[in-house]
Amino acid sequence: MDIPGDLRLTATHEWARINDDGTVTIGITEHAQEQLGDLVFVETPELDTKCEPEQAVAVVESVKAASDLYAPIAGTIIDANADLADSPELINDSPYENGWIFKIQPDDVSDVENLMDPDDYTNMVSADE
Amino acid sequence: MDLKTPLYQSHKDAGAKLVDFYGWQLPIHYGSQIDEHNSVRQSAGVFDVSHMTIIDVSGQDAQAWLRGMLTNDVAKLAPMQALYSCLCNEEGGVIDDLIAYKINDTQYRLVVNAGTREKDIAWLKQHVSGDVKLAVPSNSAMLAVQGPDAVTKTAIALDSMGAGADIQNLKRFFALEQGDWFIARTGYTGEDGVEIVVPGELAPLLFKALLEQGVAPCGLGARDTLRLEAGMCLYGQDLDESHSPVQSGIGWAVDVRDPERQFIGRDVLYEQKSTGTDVHQVALVLSQKGIMRAGQVVQRSGQAIGTVTSGTFSPTLQKSIALARVNKPVVGGCDVIIRDKPFAAEPVELPFTKLA
Structure with missing residues (x-):
């Protein structure tokens, strides 16, 4: 499993990346998309709403099931990936780049550092299998 | 339970993601469920359906007995012809749906669902009367090859194995036997194709041999989207013991033309076919983006009028x-409640594939 080193991850398989402007981009991991299978619908979060850690804010649906997506940190949702409306498969094809899902203006950007680093996440996933 | 079909290793070699299905280890997909679905619509795909249960019925009274057990009438079958039927209880509730093949007047073959195996066998045994014997062969595998190119590619694959059979001339819903092999022109995808019972x-x-002909290996995921697009019911979702075939969109599988034929559930089903039922099945297409799922509520003018029994992305x-x-x-439309919000849906005629 090859996870970009700048990502921080959650036990519920979201990733978070701190952007240069201090916002945080959120998506789901390679492992998560593989488990879900072909994605066919994404309900992105409403913009300008507050979110708390572990709050369900979005839904990704594969052919077989719907899964909640949780906010990894507290903040305000400021952007969502509009391309997913017509091309949800971007999440399958490019989970860490073109398949990003939404952006948060964090209350405290250092919250991101409390998430798992790629090694911890990889260990967690292999322990599950 | 951890049951393996004779193709277990073949699935692993083909890169399958295996899941538990009523105790059987079966592929959900081999990479992309949607690619597999499209292979079947455009060319050909193969499914391992060895988990399905075969029940062979034989004896002098086999035909008369089945005429009393099944909602559809096996008396209209020619030798080696098949029909779709339900097995109902006294109240007309569906115990299972199945395919019945007539081999000859004293030999029939039923293919029933994996999840209902035990209760079906128990129900049949409990009702056995006269000269009727039931047998459940255990060492066979069943493969379904489906798609517009399925028959041609299967014929070549069979030849390559030295097991050539004249399947090109096999009519729809007919079967042939060749040695230990049993090949029927049936399926669960809405496409042409064959189902093959073969020694494990x-x-x-x-x-x-099929994969070498470019037939795509397909999992349970694609099997479900294909059957739903074709408008075919899935037992346990669209069919159950609390509802009759007439209430579930398959009243055509209840044959009441012979007034002398007394089959289990007949009186209730006859009444429902004559007068109609309030409870009925409807096919829906969502008018906006989103995915309907089993269990979601169907509303009309803000009032709940029913439930989704199977929903997916087509x-x-x-x-x-x-x-x-x-x-x-549901004339003119309804709403399906997805995550507490109403989504507009339109009733359509089956099969869904007709709308493409």
């Missing part, structure tokens, strides 16, 4: 499709 030890060879239509059970007409 030969199944991996047949699977390999790769062919690129929209969500569903079967629902409702107790009021």
Whole structure:
């Protein structure tokens, strides 16, 4: 499993990346998309709403099931990936780049550092299998 | 339970993601469920359906007995012809749906669902009367090859194994027997194709020969989207013991033309066929983006009128499709409640593939 080193991850398989402007981009991991299978619908979060850690804010649906997506940190949702409306498969094809899902203006950007680093996440996933 | 079909290793070799299905380890997909679905619509795909249960019925009274057990009438079958039927209880509730093949007047073959195996066998045994014997062969595998190119590619694969059979001339819903092999022109995808019962030890060879002809290995995921697009019911979702075939969109599988034929559930089903039922099945297409799922509520003018029994994303239509059970007409449209929000849906005629 090859996870970009700048990502921080959650036990519920979201990733978070701190952007240069201090916002945080959120998506789901390679492992998560593989488990879900072909994605066919994404309900992105409403913009300008507050979110708390572990709050369900979005839904990704594969052919077989719907899964909640949780906010990894507290903040305000400021952007969502509009391309997913017509091309949800971007999440399958490019989970860490073109398949990003939404952006948060964090209350405290250092919250991101409390998430798992790629090694911890990889260990967690292999322990599950 | 951890049951393996004779193709277990073949699936692993083909890169399958295996899941538990009523105790059986079966592929959900081999990489992309949607690609597999499209392979079947455009060319050909093969499914391992060895988990399905075969029940052979034989004896002098086999035909008369089955005429009393099944909602459809096996008396209208020619030798080696098949029909779809339900097995109902006294109240007309569906115990299972199945395919019945007539071999000859004293030999029939039933193919029933994996999840209902025990209760079906118990029900049949409990009702056995006269000269009727039931047998459940255990060492066979079953492969379904489906798609517009399925028959041509299967014929070549069979030739390559030295097991050539004249399947090109096999009519729809007819079967042939060749040695230990049983090949029927039936399926669960809405496409042309065959279902092949083969001795377990030969199944991996047949699977390999089919893959060599470019037939795509397909999992349970694609099987579900294909059958739903074709408007076919799935037992446990669209069919159950609390509802009759007439209430579930398959009243055509209840044959009441012979007034002398007394079959289990007849009186209730006859009444329902004559007068109609409030509870009925409706096919829905979602008018906006979103996915309908089993269990979601169907509303009309803000009032709940039923429930989605099967819902998914249709790769062919690129929209969500569903079967629902409702107790009021859905003329002009309805709403399906997805995550507490109403989504507009339209009733359509089956099969969904007709809309493509």
